[in-house]
Amino acid sequence: MPEETLFTKIINGDIPAEKLYEDDICICIRDISPQAPTHVLLIPRKPIPRLADASEEDQAILGHLMVKAGEIARQLGVDEAFRLVVNNGAGAGQTVFHLHLHILGNKKFSEQGLGM
């Protein structure tokens, strides 16, 4: 059996987290170390390690995450300006190898390009 990821432990309730949303495909929790006034993580229950490891069979999960990201942004009141970030690989800053989308809002973003 592969080692459970940190996020699987949170999904299973073995590690506490502030859950904002959950359904049978994903959960949404507040990030423990927020990089913006609003910073939540949208995590599929399936422990896909990196976006680059997703395959055709994960298409419905990935689509679901995108739809939920928009809904959650609306619920959090950041739908006019939020950033959705997926870090893929250690070189891009990924530290938890269980796919997750960062939803960042209530922050002054650079209005040009990807300046963070």
Ligand code: 5GP
């Ligand atoms: P990554 O760097 O892999 O893209 O993002 C991992 C995120 O998980 C980081 O923003 C980090 O703050 C968050 N994180 C790490 N450990 C925990 C934890 O135990 N609980 C919560 N809620 N977030 C965590």
